[in-house]
Amino acid sequence: MSTDIPRLADADFAADRRQLDVRSAVSDYWARVRAGELGAIPAILALAFLFVLFTGLRPDTFLSTGNVANLFTQALPVTILAMGLVFVLLLGEIDLSAGVASGVCGAVMAKLIVESGQPWYVAVIAAIATGVVIGTAIGWLVSVIRIPSFVVTLALFLGLQGITLKLIGKGGTVPVRDDVIVALANKNMPLWLGWTLAVLVALGYAASQLLRWNRQRRRGLHGKPVQLVAGRVVVVGAILLIGTFVLSLDRAPSPLVTLAGIPWGVPLVAVLLIIATFVLDRTAYGRHLYAVGGSAEAARRAGINVTRIRMSVFMIASGLAAVSGIVAASRLNSVATDSGAGNTLLYAVGAAVIGGTSLFGGRGRARDAILGGLVIATIDNGLGLLGMDAYANFLITGGVLLVAAGIDALSRRRRSATGR
């Protein structure tokens, strides 16, 4: 019967694999951007705009080495919280309680150190375990009972604040004076260690990218042109080394002491970023996460346990919220009853979305949390330098979140309009 079928010129499937050169890669990229796949562009533009704006308004203070270092430590808690939220957002779910969960976990840690005299590592493990337990509860309610995550986590948003209040007592604060914990956000790495790590990470990144490119080329697989891979390696390396250089300058306000080096929290975030990126991009679990976020039905038919995936993301988010709570406690040297409440969560969701993670699920990367976290921290930091009133701060932050969500929604519409 096969003779009955006329052989068509292979119109639709014919676009044979093009030899990817820089030009076609760039035009491919531009086509994707125009079709609504913005990636990191909004975050980078926002960051550039904010730097120009605040440098113009506060030329003396904003770009001072002291303030830049401050910016990094300011970004730490929100970045870690946002990284956990990326996992939840990838499924199109939301965790409104992540902020207050970080408060509860911080309180657990502080209480264990101050009142029970436990060593820091016991307190840290207990705090993270608390986070995972909270996440398990949320995950169970969302994935097994099937209450919408919005409602579950809104309820926990209130409930967990009650727990923090109960733990700490009315209006009180628990001071955190453990050397290791305080060092996270307040002490810096020795200069030699900072440089060594920066160079090692840059070399490691370059090696992994080039090895991958080489493997793809050798086996004739789809890959990017070498110039782009090299360009990317150079840019990432340059950012790493310039950042290290700036943070290695002496930023002490008085010439009598020296204050220089990368804050200890930065390598912590770097390690979390590498782990999260690895899990999302290189493991079957990460692949299944994207699949469930893109089409839960397709994932289910492919034999993926959707319930378990859904449960796991809340455990990861709350676990990372615990780490964020610990870093926040370190930065403030204390845990208060309102730790993690207020605009903490809004900042973190904003960071993830500004970084490029979609609220509709299925798109997002771990690095979004870093980019968006820097944007949010820059806004917070700059407004602080301008001496803005609290009301303006709330208004601007809320506005930024809406703009980011608007870009997300519009680019999604654009994608579906252009068939992407």
Next chain:
Amino acid sequence: MSQTPVLDLRGIDKSFGPVRVLQQVDFTAYAGEVTALVGDNGAGKTTLVKCIGGIHSLDGGDYLFDGRPVRPSSPREAAGLGIEVVHQDLALADNLDIVQNMFLGRERRRGIVLDETAMEELARRTLAELSVRTIGSVRRKVSELSGGQRQTVAIARAVLWDSRVVVLDEPSAALGVAQTQQVLEIVRRLADQGLAVVLISHNMNDVFAVSDRVAALYLGRTVAQVRTADVTHAQVVELITAGRSESLGIRG
């Protein structure tokens, strides 16, 4: 024909509550042939396919695979036997690329790391065997593909696993003329490669273009299983709409 059918269902019964959807249905599919399954809406085609694919359990009857009695009770078990069903909605994740979709849920790994190179090579080879050139790139996202290309990806996913039987539920329902041709070419090629292909279709042109046999369902009963060459267009339409045609179909 002395050849043992790969798929041989005899006297299948299936009811949903008081509704008898399938009554004494017989259905056979042979390796290397395209068997078209036709019937009007509500004739029980989809139910029969779901029984074949292990989604529904059988109430009664024999399910023989390669002559052995089997009872797949889940899509996984059916896939384990080598039976893959491509459903009408394709079940692809738009945000993943072609390779990722083809291996979804059955990823190749080295340790805990996904073996992307092996998956990409195998995906490309499978698409090449279907004479699909690489659709631009196997790393394109499914959301960027046309309807026909998506159908191709879904079919390629089904044949990736040394399948013996591939069931296609209305593969050309939403496609244009040229894309339908391409999908039909692929359907034919699958059979030429030795698979037993079951094609559900409403479109008589498609049925006559690619199928070797036609099985017609009418109100939950098998009314004919004949070689396509032995019947005419009009006869098949009559079988679908009235359940009988000349010497074929329900008697009396």
